[in-house]
Amino acid sequence: MDIVVGALSGMVDALPGKLGELLEQEYALLAGVRDDVRFLQTELGSMRAAIRHCESLDHHDAQTTGWVGKVREVAYDIEDWVDLFAVRVDGGAPPATGVRAWFRRVWDKFTALPARHTIAGELQGLKERVLEISDQRKRYSLGGMVGTPAQAPLDPRLSALFVDTNSLVGFGEKVEDVSRLVMDAGRTELKIVSIVGMAGSGKTTLANAVYRRLQAQTQDNFNCSAFVSIGPKLDMVSKTVRNMLSQFGDRHRGGQDINQLITSVREILTNKRYLIVVDDLWSSEQWATIKCCFPENGLGSRIITTTRNGALPTDGYSCPSKFVHEISPLSDTDAKQLFLKKAFSNGNVCPPHLEDVFNQVMRRCCGLPLAVVTVAAKLAHKHSRDEWEKLGLNLLYSSHSDGSDGLKQILNLSFNDLQPHLRTCLLYLSIFPENSEVDTERLVRRWIAEGFIAEGRNISAQETALGYLNELIVRNLVQPLDLNHDDAPRRCRVHPVIHDFIVCKSMEENFATLMDSQHVPNNGTTVRRLSLKNSSKKHQPAARNESTDLSHARSITVFGHASAAPSLNDLKVVRVLDLEGCDGPVCLDGLCKLVLLRYLSLKGTDASELPPAIGDLRCLETLDVRFTKVKELPPSIVRLEKLMHLLAGSAKLPGGIAEMKALQTLSCGGTTKGSVKFIEGISKQDKLRELELYFDATETHEKRVKFPACGFRSVKKLCIQCSSPSVTFEPNALPAIQVLELRFQKGLADQSSGVSGIEHLSSLKHVLLEFEKHDAGAMATVDAVRNSAQRVLPDQYITIKVDGNLRGATNTLQSIE
Structure with missing residues (x-):
C-alpha cells in the first residue's frame, strides 16, 4: 500500500506555530481555553514526529493509513478554528492600543461572550478528537511500526x-x-x-x-x-x-x-x-x-x-x-509504432472498432515511452472496447491497488522524493483539468491564499512560491510554457500521465474532490477543495448540486457554466473562489459573508457588478475582475487592508486607492482627464511591483499620461493600453522597471511619436510595442520607441508588433501573447 501522507506533514508542521501566535495575541480567552490551545500545540508537535516516520516508510498497513487520515482531518479543522477565531471575536480588526484599547477589550468581553462560549465548545470537541487519535496511536503502536512488507516489489x-x-x-x-x-x-x-x-x-x-x-x-x-x-x-x-x-x-x-x-x-x-x-x-x-x-x-x-x-x-x-x-518524448509516429508492436501480434494493425479509443490512448500517453509500453502490455490480446476504455483511458486508476504496477511505482519515486511543501504544490495542480495551461500568477496567488507558502525574512511569499514552481519544473514534474524575458514561465502544465497520477494521489489523501456537476461523490469524505467541471454546452445552464456538504471546503473552482457553482451561503471557511472563464450569469449572493476569503477571481465571466459591501472581506488578498462587465468598483474596496493584487482591468477605481498600502499589483482603467492626479497619487506606493493601466486617450498632447520623476520606485513591470500613444516618462521615473509593454490601437494623426522618455528608464530589460493598426502615425511611434530604447537596451530585447506582424526581435516572440 502506498504512503498516503503527502501534503499532510507540511500542514501539521505549521499548526503548532499558528497556535503559538494565537497565544501571543491579547485576546480575552475564556478560562481553560488558553490551556486547551497549549495542549493542542504540544500534542500536534508529538504527532508531527509520527507523521515524519510514516513518510519515511515505503509501505504501511490499513491501520496506519486510517490514523493518518484522522490526523489530516483534525488538522484541517484546527486550522479552520484558528483562522476563524479572530474574525468571530473582533471582526478581524487590528488590535488597538492605549486607554481606548482597554475600554474596547472590556466591551468586547461583554458583547462577544456568546461567541466565545461557542468557540470554547468547538475547541473542546477538537481536543477530544486529538485525545482519541493520540490514544489510538498508543494502543496500536502506530508511530513505531516498521511497515516494510515481506517482499518489496521489483524495481x-x-x-x-x-x-x-x-x-x-x-x-x-x-x-x-x-x-x-x-x-x-x-x-x-x-x-x-x-x-x-x-x-x-x-x-x-x-x-x-x-x-x-x-x-x-x-x-x-x-x-x-x-x-x-x-x-x-x-x-x-x-x-x-x-x-x-x-x-x-x-x-x-x-x-x-x-x-x-x-x-x-x-x-x-x-x-x-x-x-x-x-x-x-x-x-x-x-x-x-x-x-x-x-x-x-x-x-x-x-x-x-x-x-x-x-x-x-x-x-x-x-x-x-x-x-x-x-530527452524528448516519442513522436506520434514512433509512439503508435511502439504501442502496436507491444499490443498486437501482427505488430502494425489496430482493429477498426478500436481505432478511436486507440487515438485517445495515444493522446493520454503523450509520447511517454513507459506509459506507451505499460498501457500496451495491459491491453495486449484484449479486443473488447469496454476493456480498452477501462484500462487504457484510466490506467493509474485501474492500477490503484496493484503495487507492482511499474508506471505508478516509478511516479511514486518522484513524488516521495519531494519535500512536503512541494508535494502540496504539485497535488494542487490536480484541481485543473487535464492538459490545462495554467497561468503562473494565478497558480502562485492561489498557493499563497491556501497558506502553502511561508514568507521568509528577506524573501516575499511570491518569490518563494516561484521558487517552488521552478523546483517542480527542474524535477521534470511540471512543464514550463511561454517563457518570459527572464526565462520564467507565464504558464505551465503537467503531462497527462502525471496529471492522472496526482489526481489519484489527491483522491487518496482527500486533498481535493474532483467531480462533474451531474455526479456526486458518495464516499462520505469531507470536501476540503472542490474542483467542479460541468459538461453543459456553452451558454446553457448546468444543474447545481445542492446535496454535497461544502461547509468545510477551503477552495471552490468551477470550469464550464457558472450556474453549476454552489451557493455561496453554504461556504463557511472558503479561502479561494475561482470562477475564471465560466459562462453564463454569476450569482454573488452571500459573497460578503465569506470572512476567510483570500482569493476571488471572476476573470472572463459575465459578472457585471460587485456587492457594495465587498469591503467586509478583510482577508481578501487577490481580486480579479478583468475581462468582465464590471465598469466600476465599489468604494468599500479601499477598506481591504490586506489586498495585494487588485486586477480591475478596464474598470474604474474609487478614490482612496493610493491609501491601500499592501498593493503589489494594480490593473485598472481611467481617463486621461484625471490621469495626472491618479498617477501622482499611486506613484508613491512602496510595495507596488506591477502596474497595468487602461486609458482612453485623445490625440491632444494636453492630455498626456506622465510618469513623474522618482515615482513608482518599486515597479518592475508597466503595461499601458491606450487608444493612441500619449505617454511621457520624466527623468528618474520608474528606477526599477524591467519590463515595459505599450499597446495602442492606432498612431497619432499628426504622425508624431506620442511616446517620449524611454531612454530615461535605465533598468529596462525588455520592451514591447504593439499596434492594432498599421498607419503612418504608428510607424512614427515605432521608429521613435526603437531609437529611444536602443540607448538602454540591446536590439534583441525590443519587440515590435504591428497589425499582428512581428517587426522586432525574433527571440522574444514566444513570450508575447
Missing part, C-alpha cells in the same frame, strides 16, 4: 537494462546524438554528459543503448567501464561504489567504508581511460560523494549520468566539459 527500472537495443523504437536518432556528444573525438579532458527527463521518458534505456554502442565500437579505447544505478535513497551510494568495483573485477573490498571504497576506485582509474554510466541520480548529496571516484587524468575519460532533476547534472564538478541532453 521496474531493471527491465531497461536488458532491452535488446536493436528492438528499440524511436531511439535511433537519440542514441546517435548522445554517442556523438559523449565521444567528440580528439578531446582528452574528462567529459560529463547528463541525460535529463521526466519519469518514464527512457533515460535509462537511452543511456544503456549508448553504453553498449560505445563498448562495441571502441572497446580497445576504454580501459575500464561500468554501468551503475543509484536510486533515491542516500544510503545506496556505498552499494553503488561496490558495484562499480565489482564490474572492474575487484571483488575483495566489499567490507570497506565509503572513504576506502572511493580510494580504491580512484586507484584503479587514475591511469586508465574510463567510461562510467551513473544511472538514476537523485540528489546533490549523492553526486557530491560519487563524483569523488572519478579522477581528471587527461586521458579522454567519459561519464554519463541520468536524472529526473535538471539542476543536478553538473552540480559542483570542476570539469570544464559538462553537457546536458534533454
Whole structure:
C-alpha cells in the first residue's frame, strides 16, 4: 500500500506555530481555553514526529493509513478554528492600543461572550478528537511500526537494462546524438554528459543503448567501464561504489567504508581511460560523494549520468566539459509504432472498432515511452472496447491497488522524493483539468491564499512560491510554457500521465474532490477543495448540486457554466473562489459573508457588478475582475487592508486607492482627464511591483499620461493600453522597471511619436510595442520607441508588433501573447 501522507506533514508542521501566535495575541480567552490551545500545540508537535516516520516508510498497513487520515482531518479543522477565531471575536480588526484599547477589550468581553462560549465548545470537541487519535496511536503502536512488507516489489527500472537495443523504437536518432556528444573525438579532458527527463521518458534505456554502442565500437579505447544505478535513497551510494568495483573485477573490498571504497576506485582509474554510466541520480548529496571516484587524468575519460532533476547534472564538478541532453518524448509516429508492436501480434494493425479509443490512448500517453509500453502490455490480446476504455483511458486508476504496477511505482519515486511543501504544490495542480495551461500568477496567488507558502525574512511569499514552481519544473514534474524575458514561465502544465497520477494521489489523501456537476461523490469524505467541471454546452445552464456538504471546503473552482457553482451561503471557511472563464450569469449572493476569503477571481465571466459591501472581506488578498462587465468598483474596496493584487482591468477605481498600502499589483482603467492626479497619487506606493493601466486617450498632447520623476520606485513591470500613444516618462521615473509593454490601437494623426522618455528608464530589460493598426502615425511611434530604447537596451530585447506582424526581435516572440 502506498504512503498516503503527502501534503499532510507540511500542514501539521505549521499548526503548532499558528497556535503559538494565537497565544501571543491579547485576546480575552475564556478560562481553560488558553490551556486547551497549549495542549493542542504540544500534542500536534508529538504527532508531527509520527507523521515524519510514516513518510519515511515505503509501505504501511490499513491501520496506519486510517490514523493518518484522522490526523489530516483534525488538522484541517484546527486550522479552520484558528483562522476563524479572530474574525468571530473582533471582526478581524487590528488590535488597538492605549486607554481606548482597554475600554474596547472590556466591551468586547461583554458583547462577544456568546461567541466565545461557542468557540470554547468547538475547541473542546477538537481536543477530544486529538485525545482519541493520540490514544489510538498508543494502543496500536502506530508511530513505531516498521511497515516494510515481506517482499518489496521489483524495481521496474531493471527491465531497461536488458532491452535488446536493436528492438528499440524511436531511439535511433537519440542514441546517435548522445554517442556523438559523449565521444567528440580528439578531446582528452574528462567529459560529463547528463541525460535529463521526466519519469518514464527512457533515460535509462537511452543511456544503456549508448553504453553498449560505445563498448562495441571502441572497446580497445576504454580501459575500464561500468554501468551503475543509484536510486533515491542516500544510503545506496556505498552499494553503488561496490558495484562499480565489482564490474572492474575487484571483488575483495566489499567490507570497506565509503572513504576506502572511493580510494580504491580512484586507484584503479587514475591511469586508465574510463567510461562510467551513473544511472538514476537523485540528489546533490549523492553526486557530491560519487563524483569523488572519478579522477581528471587527461586521458579522454567519459561519464554519463541520468536524472529526473535538471539542476543536478553538473552540480559542483570542476570539469570544464559538462553537457546536458534533454530527452524528448516519442513522436506520434514512433509512439503508435511502439504501442502496436507491444499490443498486437501482427505488430502494425489496430482493429477498426478500436481505432478511436486507440487515438485517445495515444493522446493520454503523450509520447511517454513507459506509459506507451505499460498501457500496451495491459491491453495486449484484449479486443473488447469496454476493456480498452477501462484500462487504457484510466490506467493509474485501474492500477490503484496493484503495487507492482511499474508506471505508478516509478511516479511514486518522484513524488516521495519531494519535500512536503512541494508535494502540496504539485497535488494542487490536480484541481485543473487535464492538459490545462495554467497561468503562473494565478497558480502562485492561489498557493499563497491556501497558506502553502511561508514568507521568509528577506524573501516575499511570491518569490518563494516561484521558487517552488521552478523546483517542480527542474524535477521534470511540471512543464514550463511561454517563457518570459527572464526565462520564467507565464504558464505551465503537467503531462497527462502525471496529471492522472496526482489526481489519484489527491483522491487518496482527500486533498481535493474532483467531480462533474451531474455526479456526486458518495464516499462520505469531507470536501476540503472542490474542483467542479460541468459538461453543459456553452451558454446553457448546468444543474447545481445542492446535496454535497461544502461547509468545510477551503477552495471552490468551477470550469464550464457558472450556474453549476454552489451557493455561496453554504461556504463557511472558503479561502479561494475561482470562477475564471465560466459562462453564463454569476450569482454573488452571500459573497460578503465569506470572512476567510483570500482569493476571488471572476476573470472572463459575465459578472457585471460587485456587492457594495465587498469591503467586509478583510482577508481578501487577490481580486480579479478583468475581462468582465464590471465598469466600476465599489468604494468599500479601499477598506481591504490586506489586498495585494487588485486586477480591475478596464474598470474604474474609487478614490482612496493610493491609501491601500499592501498593493503589489494594480490593473485598472481611467481617463486621461484625471490621469495626472491618479498617477501622482499611486506613484508613491512602496510595495507596488506591477502596474497595468487602461486609458482612453485623445490625440491632444494636453492630455498626456506622465510618469513623474522618482515615482513608482518599486515597479518592475508597466503595461499601458491606450487608444493612441500619449505617454511621457520624466527623468528618474520608474528606477526599477524591467519590463515595459505599450499597446495602442492606432498612431497619432499628426504622425508624431506620442511616446517620449524611454531612454530615461535605465533598468529596462525588455520592451514591447504593439499596434492594432498599421498607419503612418504608428510607424512614427515605432521608429521613435526603437531609437529611444536602443540607448538602454540591446536590439534583441525590443519587440515590435504591428497589425499582428512581428517587426522586432525574433527571440522574444514566444513570450508575447
